[in-house]
Amino acid sequence: MRKLLLLITTLLSISQFTCAQNQVGVWKVKNGKIESNKSDNNELGIQYWECIQTILPHDLLNKYVLSLRLFSDGKSEDMGGMNQLDETVAFWQIDLDTADMNIFTRDSIQILDYTHTLIHEFGHLLTLNSSQIELTDDETENPDRGYLTTEGYAIKESYLNRFVEAFWKPKLLQEWDRINKKRNKKKQADRLYDFYLDHAEQFVTDYAAESPEEDIAESWTFFVLSDQPLKRGMKYQKVKFFYQFPELVKYRTHIRENISFVPLSYIENFKQN
Template sequence: MIDTLDVNFRSKDKTRLRESVYTLIHEFGHLLTLNNTQIRPTSKSQQVEGAPYLTVEGEAYKYSYLNKFVSLFWKGKLLDRWDYIKERHCFIEDSELCIEKLFGLYTENYSDFVTDYAAESPEEDIVESWTYFVLKDKVKKPRTIAQKKINFFYQYPELVAYRASIRNNIKKYIQ
């Protein structure tokens, strides 16, 4: 959910404007990856190896952006570790311990994520990577997983078109 305090395009503060643009692009990423063309309702509650990715919102379609992203970048130990942290530390009252453990996941795998917040979940990881894809230039020779995540979106012409449109429309806010 976007707080109106997070987005202010009337500000004269360039840092504030950049943060507002970043927030809107990030939230638009959630709309792109969690809408009904990407996720379907399900009664499933357990992630099964090789099955489409499960979110709180539902089950990702096999060819959805999120399922492809998770299949490429969250397979194996990383997803298992994240599931363990979420189950053991995040579905209880101690949110500070959850944040600490997720930050530990980030620091142990820092070259896999564009930001520390991306380690919060695959859903946040894809939208943080999406935001970098929109705001940054293409990584010519990606070496890290984080750089490969940024370039992931170039395989989808419709996302490249969104990127171009967004970049064209934000010019007046960030320079």
């Protein structure tokens, strides 16, 4: 999922009953092809799917994405997500807010923003699909089995487990875990934002500090959109992490060839909202 600012998570949890989502449509996707249905918005669904397919590599989309859902809660707030269709991690739905991702805009800032969202969501598909995650009923983490996500254990050689081993030292992970277990969502969001501020030099954005899953999705996005960083420091190391995987370098090239423009020095110029 991608949301603006952790603070907005706080607002969302307070105002979730007043901030309704309008559903635009839901479409089945089969082997990478969208299927029309009785929706009045079929044309729109097809245009969004074409936009997704233009930017993102097809192999993972074709294999795992079975549904596209368009909705809107207005600008900002919930911008979209990559969501499991059932308790397995083999079937996924892409959810997109048509107000945040206006594919018809010519505004370069808006285009870059939704491109970031699409690449971020692809990052979740890349790191949480069934080749990466082993399902489990464990509620508490068994340290011998690696990092436990909401979906299951990150397989030892998975991108996420390697990322956590490299960048989330046990002390940091424990600190985050204590915050993540808080039941009061407002307090949890406040503490997460403090957690980000305490470790800001380690994260590419504030949202990356929300969890290791968001951290890898955000770092992956900067890997795709930024030049190879020359600077030292953990947030730059997180971006460089992906260069060790030739298949991810190919995905990066593919995406960069298919977006409207590649931003200049993205990691340096990125402004938190």
